[in-house]
Amino acid sequence: MENNNTISTLLVANAYGPADVLTFQDFDLGELRNGYARIKTKTAGINPIDARRMTGEFKHSGLPQTFGTEFSGEILAIGENSQGFKIGDAVLGSGDGFTHASVIDVPIGNLIRKPENISWEVAGSVAGVSQTAMTILDEIGDIKSLLIHGASGGVGSITVQLAKERGITVIGTASKRKLEYMESLGAIAVEYGDGLIERIKAAHPEAIDAAVDMIGTEEATQASLATVKPDGVIATIAGKPVSSKRVIPIWVKRNPKNLQFVVDGLASGKFQWEIDSVFPFDKAKDAFSKILEGHTKGKLLLQF
Template identity: 30%
Template sequence: MAKAFGFVDYGGPEKQEFLDRPVLEPGPGRLAIAVRAAGVNPVDWKVRRGWLGQVRELPAVMGSEAAGVVERVGPGVTGFTPGDEVFGIAATGAFAEQTLLAAASSAVKPAEVGFDQAATLPVAAATADDAVRDVGVGAGQTLLILGIAGGVGSAAAQIARSRGIRVIGTAGDANREYVASLGAVQLRYGEGVAERIRAVAPDGVDGILDLVGGDDARAAAVTLEDRSRLVSTVDPTTAEELGGRYITRSTSPDTLAALAELVAAGELDPHITGRYPLSRAAEAMALIESGHARGKVVLDIG
């Protein structure tokens, strides 16, 4: 049996508990791994609350991204062998001592990249990479990131900066220095945000990456002339109302490998600000669910 952390019904944190599940055998397109680290993301508690329409067989193990060592490969899987250090999208939950990865959304981890760093890439960093591409801004242009201090925003800022894009982003004033460390300019969110944006970008911005949605997105959109360059990861309804769109995801092994190389080269720092053992998974989830986590939170496993 393998220790895991998940939920037994849809709802709040009271539905979470530790689980014992059998060691999983990989089917077609799957890798069985001994998990070394798992990333913690807002999508994890949203799935538990039943907000995303993802029906899971209960009890369900939580977590979407993991890094570890390949134990076995499933039928038809190529490019991976037992003993490989890998990371990717967890097909059967990441908050566990052992799990299955989807081979089509996994990559071999460079030796220079830690398991903890690699575990932050398949969801947050890959989402950021897709989003920056989707927005369509280029070198010398200005990208506004709404909610820049979280895991996706932090990665997006660095990815954009590596491509010569000027980055400004909304965050609380307590995150001013942190946002500066990303190579971006921090602006306080809330009432008057459009005026604050124009104070640093008098001609408006060239693209908006929306990580918060709702009224914040509506207030900021007036600074963007071409509304097709507004992309949201959280609120498709508001994005479409404003003339933008929801993110298009395209995570592939090549994308993940390229992100890992950026980490290895020192061009992308996952900014891991919280580390918890599997035994404290509930605390890690509470931090993420509070909405006040900065950078990335990981579980160190095994």
């Protein structure tokens, strides 16, 4: 086993606050553990939860914080039980605590091979949102119609397509400038804002089987309560407090088979993937500031 490149530059926050709290820190990864691969990161997706952890709005660990859950890169070193992977392989997957770093150690079971016809940018932004989308649909169960609030973001975009592939009618809310994009993915697109409930009912007069909120607004909660069947599931992935006990949280379940399904669909052209912006790693503060603004179309990511 080769074991080089032990020094990694991590994105770190030693306090809660805006993007100015972010700093870079060199860290010695040490000896590679069995069952792990050491990856030279090429790209890593940024998700809204990363920014909300930075500000302290969402806390699930203490300080200092590291960030990132998805990546693409090349294997620098690999431990025993390599599962057929080797040094030099191009891979993507979910991290093990952080991926916003120049070199990361990742459980081998989290890896899948990067198809040649998928860019590093797409590969590095797909794992978290794809597995979240598959978790949503698996947990909501057998439905015929689904309301998605915030449908133009990373998770929303692939959830729309996966739902359509299952034969589900999707009503997606988004800002006015993203309605055409939503329609291109196969959703019935509805502009959010004043009058949302009436517009949803006009677009889909029948009561909707289920809803999922990806942005965490009271408007989304009330619109779901008003348009979803009394026994229908209303879920949220936003991780924010909700005003109704009927709204249940859904947390991502990591499943490489689900990720492989989405990646295969991207490689074949069955699914679309939208990259909003790519930031060099040394401009991570700008990237986190942008994602805090909201209104992204697809994914933001860091490039190393």
